[in-house]
Amino acid sequence: MTLKPETALLHTAHGDVQNFEAVQPGTFRASSVFFPSMQAWRERDWTAKSGYIYGPHGTPTTFALEAKVAQLEGADHCLVCPSGLNAIALVYITLLRPGDELLVPINVYTANRTFVTQELMGWGINVSIYDPTDLNSLTFTDRTRLVWVEAPCSMTFEYPDLPALVELAHRHGALVALDNAWGAGIAFSPFDFDVDISVHALTKYASGSADVVMGAITTKDKSLYDALKLCYMRLGLNVSGPDAESVLKGLATLTLRYHAHDQSARTLAAHLRNSAKVARVMHPALEDSVGHQFWSRDCRAAAGIFSVVFDGRFSEADIDRFVDSLRLFRIGFSWGGPVSLAVSYGKSVATLQELEGELVRFSVGLEATSDLIADIDQALARL
Known part of the structure:
Protein backbone atom coordinates (compact mmCIF):
# COMPACT_ATOMS: atom_id res chain seq x y z
CA MET A 1 0.00 0.00 0.00
CA THR A 2 1.40 3.38 -0.98
CA LEU A 3 0.65 5.92 1.75
CA LYS A 4 0.21 9.62 1.39
CA PRO A 5 2.82 11.70 3.27
CA GLU A 6 0.49 12.73 6.10
CA THR A 7 -0.38 9.07 6.72
CA ALA A 8 3.20 7.82 6.42
CA LEU A 9 4.39 10.36 8.98
CA LEU A 10 1.96 8.90 11.53
CA HIS A 11 2.76 5.25 10.85
CA THR A 12 6.54 5.20 10.50
CA ALA A 13 8.15 2.95 13.14
CA HIS A 14 10.08 4.76 15.86
CA GLY A 15 12.90 2.23 15.90
CA ASP A 16 13.95 -0.39 18.44
CA VAL A 17 15.27 1.06 21.74
CA GLN A 18 15.73 -2.26 23.54
CA ASN A 19 19.49 -2.38 22.99
CA PHE A 20 20.12 1.28 23.77
CA GLU A 21 21.67 1.84 27.21
CA ALA A 22 22.71 5.12 28.83
CA VAL A 23 23.03 6.69 32.29
CA GLN A 24 19.41 7.82 32.33
CA PRO A 25 16.44 5.82 31.00
CA GLY A 26 14.49 7.23 28.10
CA THR A 27 11.61 9.64 28.63
CA PHE A 28 8.32 8.26 27.37
CA ARG A 29 5.13 10.29 27.04
CA ALA A 30 1.93 8.52 26.09
CA SER A 31 -1.78 8.31 26.52
CA SER A 32 -2.53 5.64 23.88
CA VAL A 33 -0.32 2.56 23.99
CA PHE A 34 -0.45 0.12 21.06
CA PHE A 35 -1.24 -3.60 21.35
CA PRO A 36 0.15 -6.10 18.80
CA SER A 37 -3.11 -8.04 18.57
CA ALA A 252 21.53 10.13 40.97
CA THR A 253 22.85 12.79 43.36
CA LEU A 254 20.39 12.32 46.24
CA THR A 255 22.84 10.85 48.75
CA LEU A 256 25.51 13.49 48.17
CA ARG A 257 23.01 16.34 48.37
CA TYR A 258 21.25 14.97 51.46
CA HIS A 259 24.48 14.76 53.42
CA ALA A 260 25.52 18.24 52.27
CA HIS A 261 22.19 19.68 53.44
CA ASP A 262 22.58 17.76 56.71
CA GLN A 263 26.09 18.98 57.48
CA SER A 264 25.27 22.61 56.74
CA ALA A 265 22.02 22.54 58.74
CA ARG A 266 23.72 21.08 61.82
CA THR A 267 26.34 23.84 61.68
CA LEU A 268 23.67 26.54 61.42
CA ALA A 269 21.55 24.98 64.18
CA ALA A 270 24.54 24.92 66.52
CA HIS A 271 25.38 28.52 65.62
CA LEU A 272 21.85 29.77 66.32
CA ARG A 273 21.77 27.86 69.58
CA ASN A 274 24.48 30.20 70.88
CA SER A 275 22.47 33.36 70.21
CA ALA A 276 21.00 35.15 73.24
CA LYS A 277 18.02 36.06 71.02
CA VAL A 278 17.07 32.42 70.54
CA ALA A 279 15.14 30.47 73.17
CA ARG A 280 15.30 27.04 71.56
CA VAL A 281 16.57 25.27 68.44
CA MET A 282 14.60 22.23 67.28
CA HIS A 283 16.78 19.71 65.46
CA PRO A 284 16.82 15.97 66.34
CA ALA A 285 20.64 15.83 66.23
CA LEU A 286 20.84 18.28 69.17
CA GLU A 287 21.08 16.53 72.52
CA ASP A 288 18.28 18.54 74.13
CA SER A 289 15.78 17.99 71.30
CA VAL A 290 12.78 15.79 72.10
CA GLY A 291 13.51 12.22 71.00
CA HIS A 292 17.22 12.79 70.33
CA GLN A 293 18.02 9.42 71.87
CA PHE A 294 15.78 7.65 69.34
CA TRP A 295 17.18 9.62 66.42
CA SER A 296 20.77 8.82 67.45
CA ARG A 297 19.87 5.13 67.80
CA ASP A 298 17.93 4.72 64.55
CA CYS A 299 19.29 7.24 62.03
CA ARG A 300 22.36 7.59 59.86
CA ALA A 301 21.79 11.26 59.03
CA ALA A 302 19.31 14.12 59.34
CA ALA A 303 17.46 16.30 56.86
CA GLY A 304 18.60 19.89 56.32
CA ILE A 305 15.64 21.52 58.06
CA PHE A 306 15.17 22.77 61.60
CA SER A 307 13.17 25.33 63.55
CA VAL A 308 14.14 28.13 65.89
CA VAL A 309 11.97 29.54 68.67
CA PHE A 310 12.96 33.12 69.41
CA ASP A 311 13.02 34.76 72.80
CA GLY A 312 9.54 35.77 73.93
CA ARG A 313 10.43 39.44 74.06
CA PHE A 314 10.31 39.61 70.26
CA SER A 315 6.92 40.24 68.65
CA GLU A 316 5.52 38.79 65.46
CA ALA A 317 6.44 42.03 63.68
CA ASP A 318 10.02 41.78 64.99
CA ILE A 319 10.44 38.26 63.65
CA ASP A 320 8.80 39.16 60.36
CA ARG A 321 11.44 41.89 59.97
CA PHE A 322 14.15 39.35 60.80
CA VAL A 323 12.94 37.02 58.04
CA ASP A 324 12.48 39.91 55.61
CA SER A 325 16.08 40.96 56.34
CA LEU A 326 17.52 37.63 55.24
CA ARG A 327 19.15 37.93 51.83
CA LEU A 328 20.09 34.35 50.96
CA PHE A 329 17.21 32.60 52.73
CA ARG A 330 14.17 33.14 50.53
CA ILE A 331 10.62 33.07 51.90
CA GLY A 332 8.84 29.96 50.68
CA PHE A 333 7.44 26.52 51.43
CA SER A 334 9.01 23.06 51.03
CA TRP A 335 12.60 21.92 51.50
CA GLY A 336 15.28 19.89 49.76
CA GLY A 337 15.95 22.35 46.96
CA PRO A 338 19.23 24.13 46.22
CA VAL A 339 18.14 27.52 47.62
CA SER A 340 17.73 28.06 51.37
CA LEU A 341 14.28 29.01 52.69
CA ALA A 342 12.89 30.55 55.86
CA VAL A 343 9.31 31.13 57.00
CA SER A 344 7.93 32.47 60.29
CA TYR A 345 5.01 30.45 61.59
CA GLY A 346 4.58 32.53 64.75
CA LYS A 347 2.99 30.54 67.54
CA SER A 348 0.30 28.92 65.38
CA VAL A 349 2.03 25.55 65.39
CA ALA A 350 0.64 22.29 66.77
CA THR A 351 3.33 21.24 69.22
CA LEU A 352 3.88 19.13 72.32
CA GLN A 353 5.53 21.96 74.24
CA GLU A 354 4.31 25.52 74.58
CA LEU A 355 6.41 27.85 72.47
CA GLU A 356 8.38 30.53 74.29
CA GLY A 357 8.18 32.85 71.30
CA GLU A 358 7.83 33.05 67.53
CA LEU A 359 8.90 30.00 65.49
CA VAL A 360 10.88 30.23 62.26
CA ARG A 361 11.62 27.15 60.16
CA PHE A 362 14.82 27.08 58.12
CA SER A 363 15.38 24.86 55.09
CA VAL A 364 19.09 24.83 54.35
CA GLY A 365 20.07 24.73 50.69
CA LEU A 366 23.39 24.18 48.98
CA GLU A 367 24.95 27.62 49.43
CA ALA A 368 28.28 27.92 51.27
CA THR A 369 27.60 27.41 54.98
CA SER A 370 29.73 30.43 55.92
CA ASP A 371 27.62 32.66 53.66
CA LEU A 372 24.42 31.41 55.31
CA ILE A 373 25.84 32.08 58.78
CA ALA A 374 26.76 35.61 57.75
CA ASP A 375 23.27 36.14 56.38
CA ILE A 376 21.65 34.97 59.62
CA ASP A 377 23.99 37.12 61.71
CA GLN A 378 23.24 40.32 59.78
CA ALA A 379 19.49 39.65 60.19
CA LEU A 380 19.89 38.87 63.92
CA ALA A 381 21.69 42.17 64.34
CA ARG A 382 18.50 43.93 63.23
CA LEU A 383 16.50 42.43 66.11
Whole structure:
Protein backbone atom coordinates (compact mmCIF):
# COMPACT_ATOMS: atom_id res chain seq x y z
CA MET A 1 0.00 0.00 0.00
CA THR A 2 1.40 3.38 -0.98
CA LEU A 3 0.65 5.92 1.75
CA LYS A 4 0.21 9.62 1.39
CA PRO A 5 2.82 11.70 3.27
CA GLU A 6 0.49 12.73 6.10
CA THR A 7 -0.38 9.07 6.72
CA ALA A 8 3.20 7.82 6.42
CA LEU A 9 4.39 10.36 8.98
CA LEU A 10 1.96 8.90 11.53
CA HIS A 11 2.76 5.25 10.85
CA THR A 12 6.54 5.20 10.50
CA ALA A 13 8.15 2.95 13.14
CA HIS A 14 10.08 4.76 15.86
CA GLY A 15 12.90 2.23 15.90
CA ASP A 16 13.95 -0.39 18.44
CA VAL A 17 15.27 1.06 21.74
CA GLN A 18 15.73 -2.26 23.54
CA ASN A 19 19.49 -2.38 22.99
CA PHE A 20 20.12 1.28 23.77
CA GLU A 21 21.67 1.84 27.21
CA ALA A 22 22.71 5.12 28.83
CA VAL A 23 23.03 6.69 32.29
CA GLN A 24 19.41 7.82 32.33
CA PRO A 25 16.44 5.82 31.00
CA GLY A 26 14.49 7.23 28.10
CA THR A 27 11.61 9.64 28.63
CA PHE A 28 8.32 8.26 27.37
CA ARG A 29 5.13 10.29 27.04
CA ALA A 30 1.93 8.52 26.09
CA SER A 31 -1.78 8.31 26.52
CA SER A 32 -2.53 5.64 23.88
CA VAL A 33 -0.32 2.56 23.99
CA PHE A 34 -0.45 0.12 21.06
CA PHE A 35 -1.24 -3.60 21.35
CA PRO A 36 0.15 -6.10 18.80
CA SER A 37 -3.11 -8.04 18.57
CA MET A 38 -6.64 -8.27 19.95
CA GLN A 39 -5.54 -11.32 21.94
CA ALA A 40 -2.92 -9.20 23.68
CA TRP A 41 -5.55 -6.52 24.27
CA ARG A 42 -7.93 -9.06 25.82
CA GLU A 43 -5.20 -10.54 28.02
CA ARG A 44 -4.08 -7.15 29.36
CA ASP A 45 -3.57 -6.94 33.15
CA TRP A 46 -4.00 -3.36 34.25
CA THR A 47 -2.75 -4.08 37.80
CA ALA A 48 0.61 -5.59 36.80
CA LYS A 49 3.81 -4.07 35.44
CA SER A 50 4.37 -6.89 32.98
CA GLY A 51 3.39 -4.66 30.06
CA TYR A 52 2.02 -1.29 29.04
CA ILE A 53 -1.67 -0.74 28.42
CA TYR A 54 -2.39 2.98 28.81
CA GLY A 55 -0.12 5.93 29.47
CA PRO A 56 -1.60 6.92 32.86
CA HIS A 57 -1.11 3.33 34.05
CA GLY A 58 2.64 3.47 33.46
CA THR A 59 5.40 3.94 30.92
CA PRO A 60 9.01 2.70 30.90
CA THR A 61 9.97 6.03 32.50
CA THR A 62 7.53 5.90 35.41
CA PHE A 63 8.18 2.19 35.97
CA ALA A 64 11.93 2.91 36.14
CA LEU A 65 11.31 5.64 38.71
CA GLU A 66 9.07 3.40 40.80
CA ALA A 67 11.70 0.65 40.78
CA LYS A 68 14.41 3.04 41.96
CA VAL A 69 12.29 4.55 44.74
CA ALA A 70 11.29 1.08 45.95
CA GLN A 71 14.97 0.10 46.05
CA LEU A 72 15.85 3.35 47.85
CA GLU A 73 13.38 2.66 50.66
CA GLY A 74 13.91 -1.10 50.86
CA ALA A 75 10.42 -1.90 49.55
CA ASP A 76 9.11 -4.31 46.93
CA HIS A 77 6.43 -2.09 45.39
CA CYS A 78 6.04 1.60 44.60
CA LEU A 79 3.44 3.98 43.18
CA VAL A 80 4.43 7.48 42.12
CA CYS A 81 1.71 10.08 42.69
CA PRO A 82 1.05 13.64 41.51
CA SER A 83 2.12 15.09 44.90
CA GLY A 84 3.15 14.11 48.40
CA LEU A 85 -0.23 15.12 49.80
CA ASN A 86 -1.95 13.10 47.10
CA ALA A 87 0.06 10.06 48.20
CA ILE A 88 -1.08 10.64 51.80
CA ALA A 89 -4.71 11.02 50.72
CA LEU A 90 -4.53 7.88 48.55
CA VAL A 91 -3.46 5.79 51.55
CA TYR A 92 -6.40 7.09 53.57
CA ILE A 93 -8.95 6.67 50.77
CA THR A 94 -7.77 3.14 50.01
CA LEU A 95 -7.63 1.80 53.56
CA LEU A 96 -10.31 3.60 55.56
CA ARG A 97 -14.10 3.22 55.52
CA PRO A 98 -16.86 4.91 57.58
CA GLY A 99 -16.64 3.74 61.18
CA ASP A 100 -12.92 2.95 60.97
CA GLU A 101 -10.55 4.75 63.31
CA LEU A 102 -7.36 6.58 62.38
CA LEU A 103 -4.66 7.64 64.86
CA VAL A 104 -2.60 10.71 63.91
CA PRO A 105 0.09 12.55 65.91
CA ILE A 106 -0.79 15.94 67.35
CA ASN A 107 2.10 17.54 65.42
CA VAL A 108 1.18 16.01 62.06
CA TYR A 109 1.96 17.85 58.80
CA THR A 110 -0.55 20.70 58.50
CA ALA A 111 -1.95 19.72 55.09
CA ASN A 112 -2.39 16.15 56.35
CA ARG A 113 -4.31 17.43 59.39
CA THR A 114 -6.54 19.54 57.16
CA PHE A 115 -7.40 16.57 54.94
CA VAL A 116 -8.17 14.46 57.99
CA THR A 117 -10.44 17.04 59.61
CA GLN A 118 -12.12 18.44 56.49
CA GLU A 119 -12.55 15.26 54.45
CA LEU A 120 -12.06 12.04 56.44
CA MET A 121 -14.08 13.08 59.47
CA GLY A 122 -16.86 14.25 57.17
CA TRP A 123 -16.93 10.78 55.62
CA GLY A 124 -17.58 9.16 59.01
CA ILE A 125 -14.02 8.11 59.81
CA ASN A 126 -13.13 8.50 63.47
CA VAL A 127 -9.88 10.28 64.26
CA SER A 128 -7.91 10.04 67.49
CA ILE A 129 -4.97 12.32 68.27
CA TYR A 130 -1.90 10.99 70.08
CA ASP A 131 1.36 12.30 71.49
CA PRO A 132 4.14 10.61 69.46
CA THR A 133 6.54 10.84 72.43
CA ASP A 134 4.14 9.01 74.79
CA LEU A 135 3.06 5.52 73.79
CA ASN A 136 0.40 5.55 76.50
CA SER A 137 -1.44 8.28 74.61
CA LEU A 138 -2.36 5.92 71.76
CA THR A 139 -5.90 4.66 72.33
CA PHE A 140 -6.86 1.59 70.32
CA THR A 141 -10.31 0.14 69.69
CA ASP A 142 -11.50 -2.81 67.65
CA ARG A 143 -12.10 -0.35 64.78
CA THR A 144 -8.56 1.11 64.78
CA ARG A 145 -7.37 0.46 61.25
CA LEU A 146 -4.38 2.75 60.72
CA VAL A 147 -1.74 4.64 62.73
CA TRP A 148 -0.05 7.55 60.97
CA VAL A 149 3.54 8.34 61.98
CA GLU A 150 6.02 11.11 61.26
CA ALA A 151 9.67 10.64 62.19
CA PRO A 152 10.17 13.43 62.99
CA CYS A 153 7.36 15.94 62.47
CA SER A 154 8.27 18.64 59.97
CA MET A 155 7.76 21.71 62.13
CA THR A 156 8.99 21.06 65.68
CA PHE A 157 11.00 17.89 64.93
CA GLU A 158 10.13 15.69 67.90
CA TYR A 159 11.47 12.23 67.05
CA PRO A 160 9.40 9.20 68.20
CA ASP A 161 10.46 5.74 69.30
CA LEU A 162 9.51 4.36 65.90
CA PRO A 163 10.16 0.62 66.52
CA ALA A 164 8.15 0.66 69.77
CA LEU A 165 5.31 2.60 68.16
CA VAL A 166 5.11 0.18 65.23
CA GLU A 167 5.20 -2.84 67.52
CA LEU A 168 2.38 -1.40 69.64
CA ALA A 169 0.19 -0.70 66.62
CA HIS A 170 0.73 -4.17 65.17
CA ARG A 171 -0.04 -5.75 68.52
CA HIS A 172 -3.47 -4.09 68.30
CA GLY A 173 -4.00 -5.19 64.70
CA ALA A 174 -3.49 -1.76 63.13
CA LEU A 175 -1.44 -0.90 60.06
CA VAL A 176 1.31 1.73 60.24
CA ALA A 177 1.91 4.36 57.56
CA LEU A 178 5.02 6.55 57.83
CA ASP A 179 5.56 9.97 56.27
CA ASN A 180 9.19 9.52 55.20
CA ALA A 181 9.76 12.80 53.35
CA TRP A 182 12.23 13.87 56.07
CA GLY A 183 14.25 10.65 55.99
CA ALA A 184 14.06 10.40 52.18
CA GLY A 185 15.35 6.82 52.27
CA ILE A 186 18.76 8.13 53.38
CA ALA A 187 18.47 8.87 57.11
CA PHE A 188 17.03 5.41 57.74
CA SER A 189 15.34 2.57 55.89
CA PRO A 190 11.65 2.63 56.88
CA PHE A 191 10.99 -1.06 56.38
CA ASP A 192 13.78 -1.96 58.81
CA PHE A 193 11.21 -0.86 61.40
CA ASP A 194 8.41 -3.01 59.95
CA VAL A 195 6.16 -0.14 58.86
CA ASP A 196 3.48 -1.27 56.43
CA ILE A 197 3.52 1.76 54.14
CA SER A 198 5.98 4.59 53.55
CA VAL A 199 4.90 7.84 51.92
CA HIS A 200 7.63 9.98 50.40
CA ALA A 201 7.37 13.52 49.00
CA LEU A 202 9.64 13.23 45.95
CA THR A 203 9.09 16.98 45.55
CA LYS A 204 11.80 17.51 48.12
CA TYR A 205 15.15 15.69 48.32
CA ALA A 206 14.51 13.11 45.61
CA SER A 207 13.96 15.85 43.05
CA GLY A 208 16.37 18.35 44.58
CA SER A 209 15.66 21.00 41.95
CA ALA A 210 12.56 22.67 43.45
CA ASP A 211 10.73 22.43 40.12
CA VAL A 212 8.79 19.15 40.37
CA VAL A 213 5.81 18.19 42.53
CA MET A 214 5.50 14.43 43.09
CA GLY A 215 4.91 11.81 45.78
CA ALA A 216 5.46 8.10 46.22
CA ILE A 217 3.98 5.24 48.21
CA THR A 218 6.12 2.18 48.92
CA THR A 219 5.30 -1.09 50.61
CA LYS A 220 6.54 -4.67 50.90
CA ASP A 221 2.99 -6.04 51.10
CA LYS A 222 1.62 -7.14 47.70
CA SER A 223 -1.99 -7.06 48.85
CA LEU A 224 -1.63 -3.48 50.10
CA TYR A 225 0.06 -2.51 46.84
CA ASP A 226 -2.74 -4.07 44.79
CA ALA A 227 -5.40 -2.20 46.78
CA LEU A 228 -3.52 1.09 46.43
CA LYS A 229 -2.94 0.51 42.70
CA LEU A 230 -6.62 -0.17 42.03
CA CYS A 231 -7.70 2.95 43.89
CA TYR A 232 -4.97 4.91 42.11
CA MET A 233 -6.31 3.86 38.72
CA ARG A 234 -9.95 4.49 39.64
CA LEU A 235 -9.01 8.04 40.63
CA GLY A 236 -7.22 8.53 37.30
CA LEU A 237 -3.91 9.45 38.91
CA ASN A 238 -0.63 9.60 36.98
CA VAL A 239 2.62 11.54 36.65
CA SER A 240 4.12 12.87 33.44
CA GLY A 241 7.15 11.41 31.70
CA PRO A 242 9.18 14.65 31.91
CA ASP A 243 8.50 14.98 35.65
CA ALA A 244 9.50 11.36 36.19
CA GLU A 245 12.64 12.00 34.15
CA SER A 246 13.50 15.00 36.32
CA VAL A 247 13.21 13.01 39.56
CA LEU A 248 15.24 10.14 38.08
CA LYS A 249 18.03 12.64 37.43
CA GLY A 250 17.72 13.94 40.99
CA LEU A 251 18.04 10.45 42.48
CA ALA A 252 21.53 10.13 40.97
CA THR A 253 22.85 12.79 43.36
CA LEU A 254 20.39 12.32 46.24
CA THR A 255 22.84 10.85 48.75
CA LEU A 256 25.51 13.49 48.17
CA ARG A 257 23.01 16.34 48.37
CA TYR A 258 21.25 14.97 51.46
CA HIS A 259 24.48 14.76 53.42
CA ALA A 260 25.52 18.24 52.27
CA HIS A 261 22.19 19.68 53.44
CA ASP A 262 22.58 17.76 56.71
CA GLN A 263 26.09 18.98 57.48
CA SER A 264 25.27 22.61 56.74
CA ALA A 265 22.02 22.54 58.74
CA ARG A 266 23.72 21.08 61.82
CA THR A 267 26.34 23.84 61.68
CA LEU A 268 23.67 26.54 61.42
CA ALA A 269 21.55 24.98 64.18
CA ALA A 270 24.54 24.92 66.52
CA HIS A 271 25.38 28.52 65.62
CA LEU A 272 21.85 29.77 66.32
CA ARG A 273 21.77 27.86 69.58
CA ASN A 274 24.48 30.20 70.88
CA SER A 275 22.47 33.36 70.21
CA ALA A 276 21.00 35.15 73.24
CA LYS A 277 18.02 36.06 71.02
CA VAL A 278 17.07 32.42 70.54
CA ALA A 279 15.14 30.47 73.17
CA ARG A 280 15.30 27.04 71.56
CA VAL A 281 16.57 25.27 68.44
CA MET A 282 14.60 22.23 67.28
CA HIS A 283 16.78 19.71 65.46
CA PRO A 284 16.82 15.97 66.34
CA ALA A 285 20.64 15.83 66.23
CA LEU A 286 20.84 18.28 69.17
CA GLU A 287 21.08 16.53 72.52
CA ASP A 288 18.28 18.54 74.13
CA SER A 289 15.78 17.99 71.30
CA VAL A 290 12.78 15.79 72.10
CA GLY A 291 13.51 12.22 71.00
CA HIS A 292 17.22 12.79 70.33
CA GLN A 293 18.02 9.42 71.87
CA PHE A 294 15.78 7.65 69.34
CA TRP A 295 17.18 9.62 66.42
CA SER A 296 20.77 8.82 67.45
CA ARG A 297 19.87 5.13 67.80
CA ASP A 298 17.93 4.72 64.55
CA CYS A 299 19.29 7.24 62.03
CA ARG A 300 22.36 7.59 59.86
CA ALA A 301 21.79 11.26 59.03
CA ALA A 302 19.31 14.12 59.34
CA ALA A 303 17.46 16.30 56.86
CA GLY A 304 18.60 19.89 56.32
CA ILE A 305 15.64 21.52 58.06
CA PHE A 306 15.17 22.77 61.60
CA SER A 307 13.17 25.33 63.55
CA VAL A 308 14.14 28.13 65.89
CA VAL A 309 11.97 29.54 68.67
CA PHE A 310 12.96 33.12 69.41
CA ASP A 311 13.02 34.76 72.80
CA GLY A 312 9.54 35.77 73.93
CA ARG A 313 10.43 39.44 74.06
CA PHE A 314 10.31 39.61 70.26
CA SER A 315 6.92 40.24 68.65
CA GLU A 316 5.52 38.79 65.46
CA ALA A 317 6.44 42.03 63.68
CA ASP A 318 10.02 41.78 64.99
CA ILE A 319 10.44 38.26 63.65
CA ASP A 320 8.80 39.16 60.36
CA ARG A 321 11.44 41.89 59.97
CA PHE A 322 14.15 39.35 60.80
CA VAL A 323 12.94 37.02 58.04
CA ASP A 324 12.48 39.91 55.61
CA SER A 325 16.08 40.96 56.34
CA LEU A 326 17.52 37.63 55.24
CA ARG A 327 19.15 37.93 51.83
CA LEU A 328 20.09 34.35 50.96
CA PHE A 329 17.21 32.60 52.73
CA ARG A 330 14.17 33.14 50.53
CA ILE A 331 10.62 33.07 51.90
CA GLY A 332 8.84 29.96 50.68
CA PHE A 333 7.44 26.52 51.43
CA SER A 334 9.01 23.06 51.03
CA TRP A 335 12.60 21.92 51.50
CA GLY A 336 15.28 19.89 49.76
CA GLY A 337 15.95 22.35 46.96
CA PRO A 338 19.23 24.13 46.22
CA VAL A 339 18.14 27.52 47.62
CA SER A 340 17.73 28.06 51.37
CA LEU A 341 14.28 29.01 52.69
CA ALA A 342 12.89 30.55 55.86
CA VAL A 343 9.31 31.13 57.00
CA SER A 344 7.93 32.47 60.29
CA TYR A 345 5.01 30.45 61.59
CA GLY A 346 4.58 32.53 64.75
CA LYS A 347 2.99 30.54 67.54
CA SER A 348 0.30 28.92 65.38
CA VAL A 349 2.03 25.55 65.39
CA ALA A 350 0.64 22.29 66.77
CA THR A 351 3.33 21.24 69.22
CA LEU A 352 3.88 19.13 72.32
CA GLN A 353 5.53 21.96 74.24
CA GLU A 354 4.31 25.52 74.58
CA LEU A 355 6.41 27.85 72.47
CA GLU A 356 8.38 30.53 74.29
CA GLY A 357 8.18 32.85 71.30
CA GLU A 358 7.83 33.05 67.53
CA LEU A 359 8.90 30.00 65.49
CA VAL A 360 10.88 30.23 62.26
CA ARG A 361 11.62 27.15 60.16
CA PHE A 362 14.82 27.08 58.12
CA SER A 363 15.38 24.86 55.09
CA VAL A 364 19.09 24.83 54.35
CA GLY A 365 20.07 24.73 50.69
CA LEU A 366 23.39 24.18 48.98
CA GLU A 367 24.95 27.62 49.43
CA ALA A 368 28.28 27.92 51.27
CA THR A 369 27.60 27.41 54.98
CA SER A 370 29.73 30.43 55.92
CA ASP A 371 27.62 32.66 53.66
CA LEU A 372 24.42 31.41 55.31
CA ILE A 373 25.84 32.08 58.78
CA ALA A 374 26.76 35.61 57.75
CA ASP A 375 23.27 36.14 56.38
CA ILE A 376 21.65 34.97 59.62
CA ASP A 377 23.99 37.12 61.71
CA GLN A 378 23.24 40.32 59.78
CA ALA A 379 19.49 39.65 60.19
CA LEU A 380 19.89 38.87 63.92
CA ALA A 381 21.69 42.17 64.34
CA ARG A 382 18.50 43.93 63.23
CA LEU A 383 16.50 42.43 66.11
